Amino acid sequence: MFITDDVKYIGVNDRKVDLFEGQYSVKNGMSYNSYLILDEKTAVMDTVDGNFCNEWLEKLEKELNGRNLDYLVVQHMEPDHSANIGALKAKYPKCRIVGNTKTFKMIENFFSADILNNAVTINEGDELSLGKHTLKFVLAPMVHWPEVTVTYDLQDKILFSADGFGKFGALDREEEWDSEARRYYFGIVGKYGAQVQSLLKKAGGLDIKIICPLHGPVLTDTVSYAVKQYGLWSSYTPENDGVMIAYTSVYGNTKKAAEILRDALCEKGCTEVVFMDLARCDMSFAVEEAFRLGKLVLASPTYNADVFPFMKDFLHRLTERNYQKRKIGLIENGSWAPMAAKIMKNTFEKSKDITFAETVVTVTSAVKEDTVIKINELAAEMAN
Numbered sequence: 607m608f609i610t611d612d613v614k615y616i617g618v619n620d621r622k623v624d625l626f627e628g629q630y631s632v633k634n635g636m637s638y639n640s641y642l643i644l645d646e647k648t649a650v651m652d653t654v655d656g657n658f659c660n661e662w663l664e665k666l667e668k669e670l671n672g673r674n675l676d677y678l679v680v681q682h683m684e685p686d687h688s689a690n691i692g693a694l695k696a697k698y699p700k701c702r703i704v705g706n707t708k709t710f711k712m713i714e715n716f717f718s719a720d721i722l723n724n725a726v727t728i729n730e731g732d733e734l735s736l737g738k739h740t741l742k743f744v745l746a747p748m749v750h751w752p753e754v755t756v757t758y759d760l761q762d763k764i765l766f767s768a769d770g771f772g773k774f775g776a777l778d779r780e781e782e783w784d785s786e787a788r789r790y791y792f793g794i795v796g797k798y799g800a801q802v803q804s805l806l807k808k809a810g811g812l813d814i815k816i817i818c819p820l821h822g823p824v825l826t827d828t829v830s831y832a833v834k835q836y837g838l839w840s841s842y843t844p845e846n847d848g849v850m851i852a853y854t855s856v857y858g859n860t861k862k863a864a865e866i867l868r869d870a871l872c873e874k875g876c877t878e879v880v881f882m883d884l885a886r887c888d889m890s891f892a893v894e895e896a897f898r899l900g901k902l903v904l905a906s907p908t909y910n911a912d913v914f915p916f917m918k919d920f921l922h923r924l925t926e927r928n929y930q931k932r933k934i935g936l937i938e939n940g941s942w943a944p945m946a947a948k949i950m951k952n953t954f955e956k957s958k959d960i961t962f963a964e965t966v967v968t969v970t971s972a973v974k975e976d977t978v979i980k981i982n983e984l985a986a987e988m989a990n
């Protein structure tokens with residue numbers, strides 16, 4: 607598959623993977639992208655997951671059509687992209703590995719220093735000429751590992767963006783970009799918004815016509831849209847003023863309170879209300895929704911003098927990803943010593959720009975008339 611006259615796609619689709627990176631459900635599989643640049647010199651941009659070594663090497667050999675391979679550019683050392691460096695060097699021993707010093711340290715750790723013979727060390731702003739194509743390297747530490755580098759092809763104006771702008775899903779499964787790109791972003795690099803902002807600033811000086819990520823589709827017509835979305839996501843700016851109600855319930859009483867709130871918010875004309883049971887949804891979807899919307903209501907029973915376990919997990923996932931710039935409402939339940947609201951609130955004590963609704967709803971075992979009054983008060987605050 608051609609990306610441009612000289613750049614070919616040699617990636618693979620993984621339709622068997624159940625949990626990407628050991629935790630993210632990917633019902634539509636995953637792609638591990640790799641690209642070959644055919645110029646006076648030839649260069650491969652990253653390898654693929656280890657389960658696809660033979661398929662990938664066969665594609666590479668076919669596209670090289672008898673030519674030698676001059677360079678392997680290693681933009682990211684996570685094994686879903688780096689697993690076949692050793693196999694590539696065994697097949698093309700004269701191929702020179704291109705990477706930075708952190709990349710090479712990781713190659714020594716995953717493989718051995720031997721395969722770094724004749725390697726090309728690059729740093730911020732360095733260029734590598736392949737003939738017509740000149741590759742300019744831009745360091746992107748922590749997007750997603752410290753060694754990550756993205757590469758700009760001055761000839762075809764392509765940004766090879768490593769994990770950036772990636773998406774869950776194999777390439778032969780049609781689905782819209784936004785949702786699975788957002789879930790991928792917040793799952794994998796959500797913690798590193800500042801580093802993504804720094805990369806976007808550097809990329810802002812480049813005339814980018816095509817983005818070639820290591821996962822998901824190549825972006826052409828939607829480059830500026832994807833950059834805009836990354837600007838929102840990495841600055842933790844809500845995309846929508848809607849409310850997410852994230853609840854967990856043991857006997858249905860906390861759920862009932864959450865349902866009454868949902869109906870009250872809808873009656874008050876909220877633009878969007880998302881209702882999720884944290885015990886039964888995929889947590890990565892719940893995280894994605896929390897970052898998409900501007901308001902969040904947390905509803906949990908008190909359990910072992912803490913919050914219910916699914917809520918604990920959800921709160922941890924939000925705060926470790928620097929959840930901020932949001933309004934939060936709280937509903938707690940407790941039959942003898944309710945304390946979930948206080949614990950949920952305290953979880954965000956180090957988070958930036960979080961405001962809490964003044965009304966805290968306490969369900970004392972079951973929803974009663976006075977609880978409904980408090981829920982309506984909370985709805986009025988969250989709808990504003």
Ligand code: FEO
Nearest residue numbers: 684686750769820
């Ligand atoms: Fe797709 Fe961070 O690896």
